[in-house]
Each structure stands twice: as C-alpha cells, then as structure tokens.
Amino acid sequence: MLSDIEIAQAATPLPITEVAKRAGVDERYVIPYGFDKAKIDYALLNEPTDHAAKLVLVTAINPTPAGEGKTTTTIGLADALQRKGVRSAVALREPSLGPVFGVKGGAAGGGYAQVIPMEDINLHFTGDFHAIGAANNLLAAMLDNHIQQGNELGIDPKRITWKRAVDMNDRQLRHIVDGLGGQAQGVPREDGFDITVASEIMAILCLSTSIPDLKQRLGDIVVGYTYAGEPVRARDLKAQGAMTALLKDALKPNLVQTLEHTPAFVHGGPFANIAHGCNSVMATRMAMRFGDIAITEAGFGADLGAEKFFDIKCRMAGLKPDAVVVVATARALKYNGGVAKADLNEENLEALRAGLPNLLRHVDNVQSVYGLPCVVAINRFPSDTEAELALIEDECKKLGVNVALSEVWAKGGEGALTLADEVMRLVDAPNEFRFSYEDGTPIDEAIEAVATKVYRADGVDFTAAAQKQLATLKANGFGNLPVCIAKTQYSFSDDASKLGAPENFRITVRELKVSAGARFVVALTGNVLTMPGLPKVPAAEKIDVDENGNITGLF
Numbered sequence: 001m002l003s004d005i006e007i008a009q010a011a012t013p014l015p016i017t018e019v020a021k022r023a024g025v026d027e028r029y030v031i032p033y034g035f036d037k038a039k040i041d042y043a044l045l046n047e048p049t050d051h052a053a054k055l056v057l058v059t060a061i062n063p064t065p066a067g068e069g070k071t072t073t074t075i076g077l078a079d080a081l082q083r084k085g086v087r088s089a090v091a092l093r094e095p096s097l098g099p100v101f102g103v104k105g106g107a108a109g110g111g112y113a114q115v116i117p118m119e120d121i122n123l124h125f126t127g128d129f130h131a132i133g134a135a136n137n138l139l140a141a142m143l144d145n146h147i148q149q150g151n152e153l154g155i156d157p158k159r160i161t162w163k164r165a166v167d168m169n170d171r172q173l174r175h176i177v178d179g180l181g182g183q184a185q186g187v188p189r190e191d192g193f194d195i196t197v198a199s200e201i202m203a204i205l206c207l208s209t210s211i212p213d214l215k216q217r218l219g220d221i222v223v224g225y226t227y228a229g230e231p232v233r234a235r236d237l238k239a240q241g242a243m244t245a246l247l248k249d250a251l252k253p254n255l256v257q258t259l260e261h262t263p264a265f266v267h268g269g270p271f272a273n274i275a276h277g278c279n280s281v282m283a284t285r286m287a288m289r290f291g292d293i294a295i296t297e298a299g300f301g302a303d304l305g306a307e308k309f310f311d312i313k314c315r316m317a318g319l320k321p322d323a324v325v326v327v328a329t330a331r332a333l334k335y336n337g338g339v340a341k342a343d344l345n346e347e348n349l350e351a352l353r354a355g356l357p358n359l360l361r362h363v364d365n366v367q368s369v370y371g372l373p374c375v376v377a378i379n380r381f382p383s384d385t386e387a388e389l390a391l392i393e394d395e396c397k398k399l400g401v402n403v404a405l406s407e408v409w410a411k412g413g414e415g416a417l418t419l420a421d422e423v424m425r426l427v428d429a430p431n432e433f434r435f436s437y438e439d440g441t442p443i444d445e446a447i448e449a450v451a452t453k454v455y456r457a458d459g460v461d462f463t464a465a466a467q468k469q470l471a472t473l474k475a476n477g478f479g480n481l482p483v484c485i486a487k488t489q490y491s492f493s494d495d496a497s498k499l500g501a502p503e504n505f506r507i508t509v510r511e512l513k514v515s516a517g518a519r520f521v522v523a524l525t526g527n528v529l530t531m532p533g534l535p536k537v538p539a540a541e542k543i544d545v546d547e548n549g550n551i552t553g554l555f
Contacts, residue, residue: 001382004110004555008118011259020255023089023263023290031252033126036117039252040265042210042282045289053288054427055319058297058377059306059366060327061359062336062490062499064344065103068329069110069379069409073416074297076113076408077325077377077423079260080416081293086424089291090115090264093279093299094129094254095122096197096271098169098532101540106555107269111409113416115256115264119551128205129167129196129269131250135218135243136165136199142239143223144179147187155232157189160224161513163530167196171533198274198530201243203484203518205251206268206280207316214251215244217517231476233516253283260413263290272299273489274530276308276520281317293427300489302326302362307454310370311435312482312520320433323426324366324374325419327406328359330388331381336499345383349391356395357501361456361492363401369453371432375402375422380409402426443512443521444470446483451507455492460507466523469512473521482520486528494526 002010014022016038020030031039058074074090081088092115095107106122108115115121124130140162147155166173173193179186196202200221208214219235226232234240253267267283270276277299278284287294298305306324314321330352331344337355339348359376366374378392389405396403404422407415437449444462451457462470473479490496493505511524524530534540542553 004114005118005551005553007112008108008114008116008259009550011116013116013257014261016255016257019257019261019263022261025255025290030255036256037120037126038255039126039249040255040286042252045282045285049289051289053291054293054322055284055288056293056295056323056325056423056427057306057309057321058295058325058327059302059309059362060300061332061362062301062303062492064332064335064341068327068332070297070327071107072109072111072113072409073325073327073377073379073406074295075109075115075258075262075264076406076413076416077419078262078264078295079113079258079408079413080420081423082260082262083413083417084420084424086420087292088262089287089294090258090262091279091284091287091294091296092264092266093297094125094266094269096129096195096269097123097167098195098197100554101534101543102169102532102538103535110555112259112412113408114259115266116259117256119554121256121266122554125266126254128250128254128267131246132199132201132205133165133167133196135246136196136201138243138246139221139223139234139237139239140164142237144186146237153232153236154226154228155224156227157187160189162221162223164191164193165196165199166193169195169532169534171531174529174531192531194530195532197269197271200515200518201247202268202270203275203515205247206270206276206278207313207518208251209281209317211244211248211251214247215240217519218243219517221517222514229472231516251282253280253286272305272308273528274486276312276484276518277305278309278313281313284317284319293423302365303454303492304487304489306366307436307450308484311437311450312484315435315439315482316519321372322431323423324372325377325423326359326362326366326374327377327379328392329379329381330384330392333359333392338499347385347388349387352388352391353395355500356392358499359396360399360401361501365454369436371434373426373429373431375404375419375426377404377406377419380405380407382410440480442479443473443481443483447485447507447509447523450483450485455507456501456503457493457505457507460509462509466509466512473512473514478514478516478521481514484515484520484522486522486524486530488526488528496526
C-alpha cells in the first residue's frame with residue numbers, strides 16, 4: 001500500500017496556469033509560485049459577477065487524536081462533483097507545522113483525495129505563515145521598544161496581552177521571562193508564545209476582505225492596557241502600516257489542484273479548538289466565484305469548527321451555506337463509545353452503538369440550531385468491517401438521517417459519487433439558516449447560548465478572573481462582539497474525558513480576552529492551550545530527505 005506522499009509524488013500535476021484557466025481565472029490575476037502553485041490577486045473579487053454558487057460545509061463528529069478525514073472528504077467530494085459534470089472548487093486551510101511535525105499530520109488530504117504539491121503545502125508553501133509570524137512579532141518588538149524608549153503611552157508591563165508567535169509545537173515557550181541582562185536589553189517582564197495559527201493576525205488575515213480592511217483590523221488590535229486601565233492598540237504604536245506591508249502578499253489566496261485537477265484555494269489556517277478554525281473569506285469567495293458548488297471545511301468537530309464557521313465567519317462575511325456534510329468514522333464512533341486509541345482497529349459493534357449519540361447530536365445541531373440540511377459521510381478506513389459500516393448506516397436511517405459511504409481515500413472522486421448525488425440534492429432544497437445567537441448579544445449571553453444549544457451544557461460558570469475580565473471588556477466597548485470559544489476538541493464539554501454525548505455538565509470559562517482586530521472575544525475553557533507541545537514520539541523523527549531532495553516519511 002502506497003503512503004500519502006508516495007501517491008502524491010507519483011501524480012502528474014497540470015501547470016498551475018492551466019488549472020487557473022480551466023477554473024476561469026483570468027491570467028491577469030495569476031501570480032505563479034513555480035510550476036504547480038500560484039497566488040491569486042484579490043483584485044479579481046472587485047470584478048462584478050452575477051454568479052451564485054452553492055456553498056457546502058464539511059464538518060465532523062468529535063474526533064480521535066488522528067482526525068477523521070474532513071479534508072480528505074472535502075477534496076474527494078469536489079472531485080466526485082467534477083466527475084458528474086458539476087463545476088466545483090475547494091476552499092481549505094493551510095497546514096500548520098505544529099501538527100505536521102507532531103502527531104496529527106498535515107492538512108492536504110490523504111490517499112487518492114489530496115491537494116498537491118502536498119510536500120510544499122504541508123511545509124513552507126508560499127510563505128503565508130512566515131509573514132503572519134513576522135507581523136505578529138514586529139508588533140511585539142515595537143511594543144517592548146516603546147516601553148524601553150520611555151513608555152509615552154503609559155503601558156503597564158504587567159497588563160500586556162500580546163504574545164509572540166512561532167509556528168511550531170514548543171511547550172518550552174508557553175511561559176517565559178524576557179528582557180533580562182541589564183538596562184540596555186529591554187524591560188524584564190513575563191511573556192510567552194502562541195503557535196502562529198492561534199495568533200490574532202491569523203484570524204485577521206482569514207476574515208479580511210481587502211487591504212484597507214486588513215490595515216484597519218491590524219490597527220484595532222489591543223496589545224495591553226495602560227496604568228489607567230485604558231486599552232492600547234497597535235495603531236497607538238503606529239505599527240499597522242508596516243504589518244500590512246508584511247502581509248500584503250500573504251492576503252492573496254493560494255491556488256493549487258487536487259490529484260484530479262480540481263481547483264483548490266488553500267489559504268489561512270487557524271485551529272478550531274483555539275481559534276475560529278476556517279480558511280480565509282477571500283479563498284471561500286474565490287471558490288464560490290469559480291465553482292457552481294464550492295466545498296469548504298472547518299476544523300475538528302462541528303461543536304468547534306462548524307459553530308465558528310456559522311456564528312463568526314458567515315456572520316461577518318455575509319455567507320449563507322446551503323448544505324452540510326458531517327463526516328463520521330467507525331474509529332471515532334468507537335472512540336466516543338469508550339474504546340482506547342490502541343484498539344480502534346478492532347471490530348466492536350457495542351462500542352460503535354454507544355458512540356452513535358455523538359454523531360446524532362452533531363446532526364441535530366446542524367438541522368435544529370442552524371436550520372441547514374445535512375448528510376452523514378461515513379469515511380471508510382481500511383480497518384472498517386462491513387458489519388460496522390452497516391450498523392452506522394442502519395442506525396442513522398432509523399432516525400431519518402441521510403447517510404452516504406465515502407471511499408475517497410482509496411478511490412478518489414469515484415469513491416464519493418453517491419455522496420455527491422446527495423449533496424446536489426441538498427443544495428437545491430430550501431433552508432432556514434440562522435445563527436445560534438443574534439447580532440449584538442452580550443458576550444456572556446452568547447457564550448451561554450453556544451454552551452446550552454450546541455454543547456447541550458446546563459450552563460456556564462465564569463471564574464473570578466474571567467468575571468473581572470468580562471467587566472473590563474464591557475467597560476471598554478467590547479461587550480457585544482461574537483464569541484470564539486476555545487475548548488477541547490474531544491468532547492462537547494470542556495473535559496476531554498467526557499466522550500460521546502455527555503449530559504448534566506457545565507462549561508467553565510477561565511479567561512476572556514478580546515481580539516479586537518478579528519472582532520470577536522476569545523473565551524478559554526478547561527485546560528486548552530494556545531501553544532501545543534510535541535508528543536513523546538513526534539512525526540518529525542520519521543521525516544527525511546534523500547540525496548535528490550525527495551522528502552520521505554511525510555505521512
């Protein structure tokens with residue numbers, strides 16, 4: 001059996017200019033990055049069009065640590081639609097180096113449902129993440145320099161909220177003290193790093209719609225507070241212009257192709273457990289402009305990625321999705337049914353049945369909370385048995401849940417033809433799309449709405465520190481922004497051990513912080529971290545390069 005990277009390296013890609021031409025992208029807007037990838041100038045979005053594409057979100061149940069194949073399903077579904085003569089396009093997130101070198105892997109799909117060049121996409125790609133990290137750290141440097149040079153703004157070093165960023169899982173950098181070594185070396189203070197995908201600048205890039213919008217949002221970033229308790233913004237440090245200069249090319253979506261040459265816009269990459277978990281608004285709009293059906297995905301389970309796609313991205317961008325695909329696997333259902341990770345390849349119908357309520361709750365949320373039609377895609381793994389697949393399908397059909405088997409990992413687009421038929425049916429059906437809370441809802445009430453409606457919690461508790469932060473946010477005019485809840489991806493609750501469809505629990509918010517440029521408030525729950533660590537045996541140990549420059553071991 002070939003590995004993902006061997007399948008990708010055996011493929012024969014089209015020139016990216018040909019992919020753009022087939023998609024309908026005018027060559028004036030194509031900026032090639034070599035043979036097989038390109039930036040697409042956002043100026044084309046200013047061109048008038050009356051094209052109205054259908055928008056489909058691919059989400060999933062609560063996953064195993066290895067993920068359940070949302071990206072793979074997204075790519076295979078788009079390829080299946082192309083096989084059926086439907087003009088389709090994909091909008092995906094860029095992979096972070098943290099998972100690539102850690103445990104979860106990349107984000108280029110798998111098997112015969114991949115975007116290529118997978119090595120480039122999973123590593124440096126077109127440099128977007130480096131630009132985001134540079135802009136983030138420029139702001140940090142200008143902030144500390146301002147304090148060092150006399151602190152005209154009266155910034156309280158103990159109330160700085162802006163962290164540095166690096167796109168790597170590095171627990172050593174979570175909490176640090178810097179500025180040591182004497183007066184000339186800076187002002188000593190507590191500091192820390194976030195992984196780049198958790199940086200507010202990542203969220204800003206993904207939600208911006210133009211250079212002026214990007215610059216405005218960057219200027220709005222709150223980096224800390226003065227001794228008098230007033231917020232200090234990036235514009236107060238005169239940083240937004242230089243940050244925009246670093247990001248002007250990163251703002252342009254990237255165009256690549258699937259193994260079957262379907263156009264794929266891959267841009268931005270926030271994690272859904274610590275950020276809003278969606279690719280850029282610009283990439284989604286480009287996919288909708290050049291496809292009759294645009295397929296996008298949101299990270300982790302539907303309680304995280306889909307909720308934020310609907311309540312943050314669609315709200316801010318004015319997007320109205322037409323249908324949802326909920327990806328389920330026998331492995332994840334058994335995991336939610338209590339099976340240990342090491343035993344997931346063994347048939348266990350009892351555990352599978354015990355895990356089904358997790359899937360059904362996600363489906364009910366999509367239909368009842370957000371008013372959208374959906375289909376369950378059973379993403380087949382080589383270890384799945386016929387009895388397991390039949391049980392999932394039978395139990396779902398008993399409850400009136402649409403189900404389609406997806407075999408895209410093994411068969412590419414051919415493995416999703418039935419799923420494509422169901423998606424084509426759903427996108428033409430009427431829907432009553434709505435948010436889980438209304439615009440302008442106070443942030444504590446918005447958190448309560450997501451917790452009770454989506455997670456099915458009994459309510460929300462705020463720690464004393466979070467209550468104080470809530471009061472500060474409201475006093476500074478941030479009290480009615482949308483909320484981005486940072487939570488474990490393994491459970492509807494904020495406790496990773498509560499698998500399946502838990503009941504009789506409450507959510508505890510331990511910290512609130514404003515992302516004023518992204519225009520939402522982040523609520524941290526449980527023990528979720530904005531800087532992950534590497535596992536005991538990181539994937540990086542298996543990656544190598546031969547004498548000809550060919551990468552091996554990358555999945």
